[in-house]
Amino acid sequence: MPYEAMPVRPIRVTYRCDECGEGEMVNPKPDWSSSPFQVLHSCSNCGAEKTFTEMLPTIRYVKEGELLTMDPYEPEVVELPEALKT
Ligand SMILES: [Zn+2]
Numbered sequence: 001m002p003y004e005a006m007p008v009r010p011i012r013v014t015y016r017c018d019e020c021g022e023g024e025m026v027n028p029k030p031d032w033s034s035s036p037f038q039v040l041h042s043c044s045n046c047g048a049e050k051t052f053t054e055m056l057p058t059i060r061y062v063k064e065g066e067l068l069t070m071d072p073y074e075p076e077v078v079e080l081p082e083a084l085k086t
Pocket of ligand 1: 017018019020021022023043044045046047048
């Protein structure tokens with residue numbers, strides 16, 4: 001299988017607190033022995049705790065011209081600069 005390379009665009013992904021709607025989930029405390037992987041986070045504003053299967057905030061990559069969709073999150077609409085549209 002030959003190598004393939006393509007340009008990608010990094011997108012920072014955060015999770016807004018379900019409780020207060022103000023802060024974002026930060027301060028990840030991973031449980032390395034869990035399966036599936038569990039990471040406890042706390043809200044930067046109210047301190048509410050929530051568990052995710054990844055550490056947040058995180059960076060995801062999309063191909064240029066492609067939009068980021070996140071399951072189970074709502075799709076994030078990203079407007080590309082004209083120069084990056086293909
Ligand atoms: Zn909060």
